[in-house]
Amino acid sequence: MVKAALLAALLWVFALGASNEEEMVLEKVHSILEENNYKRNEAFIKIIFSPYEDFVTQERVDSLKVVETLKKNGLLDLFFDKPTRIVLEFKTNGTPLFFVKIVGDTLRKIGYYRYVTDSSLYDNSEFVWRVAVVSEYAVDPTILQTELEKNGCSIVDISRSSKKEWSYVVDMQNAHLDVEALQSGFEKELKRSLYPYWFDVSSIRKLRIVSKGRNRWYPDISFYDRKLHLVKVIQRNRRMFDVSVVIPKNATYIKISDIYTMKNIKDKMVLRPSGYR
Secondary structure, X not given: OHHHXXXXXXXXXXXXXXXXXXXXXXXXXXXXXXXXXXXXXXXXXXXXXXOHHHHEEOOEEOHHHHHHHHHHOOOOOOEEEEEEEEEEEEEEOOOHHHHHHHHHHHHHHOOOOOEEEEEEEEOOOOEEEEEEEEEEEOOXXXXXXXXXXXOOOEEEEEEEEEOOEEEEEEEOOOOOOOOOEOOOOOOEEEOOOOOOEEEEXXXXXXEEEEEOOOOOOOEEEEEEOOOOOXXXXXXXXXXXXXXXXXXXXXXXXEEEEEOOOHHHOOOOEEEEEEOOO
């Protein structure tokens, strides 16, 4: 009798756990799909997400796995009939400037060059950055994750309030910039760019920057630590062709730009790193 009661209790616990996992997963699917789409395909959704425990890790739903499953089964529509304003909300507990740099670079890499800040909020524990883009398709979360991973970041949660508004929670614990590291003795030639040049300078002591003849370069050189806090700025309000700098001890990154506009750089720039740290 006791054994029977114990077995019944265990079965009830397992059933409750399965029920909780089912509820968690379906709630997440519901938060990603539009209401009509969810209701129309509810039976199919329950089939493709079974067993539900496969989508739950450490009591958290794997949002990316949910999105991948929806895409694979043709349930996630990311396209619009015409260019549409889309709002993307990003949340993190990391450094705001570092986060904006990483996400901004990521958006450009996946084709969203023209985005504008819709709003931002920082309350010492969480930074929320909302950006707006105009596009014929919404950001593919799986592609976004692939690019963020190159910067040591990962998406831990995804939701959307409508087809035009998506929200992402991003873990920045292991964040770093996805930029080339300069090595002593290895010359680097820079091509013309509309954006500042960024490099990892954590392993060199000195850097010589040579500007070719057609450039009208007015140096704007900034150094940052590994969390992208500003360390030092060097600016020259006159045209320069050859600049040598000593890398600050706590600097990890360098940004090379122009005081006025990157359009002043019409020709090549050459970097000549030297020394070791």
